[in-house]
Amino acid sequence: MSVMSLRIPDEIANTLANLAKATGRSKSYLAVDALREYLAREAWQIEELQQAVKEADAGDFATSDEVRAIADKWNTNAR
Template structure:
């Protein structure tokens, strides 16, 4: 396991300490858990963007009929 130091704003450090006390978890556990969630979400988003760019580069766009069907569905669901 690697060791990493970082500076936290006092407000964030206080929130982390309070949450650690309230949950009975260590500050390290909570920070790692939060970082893991953030990194997974960001990696997913980047992968989806890259996939969309590849589809666009390949000319894989929705047809006018598919767009109309989607717009119609959302218009119906909104009412």
């Protein structure tokens, strides 16, 4: 396991300490858990964007009828 040192604002440090105390978890555990979730979410978003660019480059777009059907669905649900 790697060790990393970083500076965090006092506000975040205080929130982390309070959460650690309230949950019985270590600050390190909570920080790693938060970082893990953030990285997974960001990686997912990047993958989705890269796939969308590939589809756009291939000319894979929704037809006018498909766009209209989705718009109609949302407009009907909004009423």
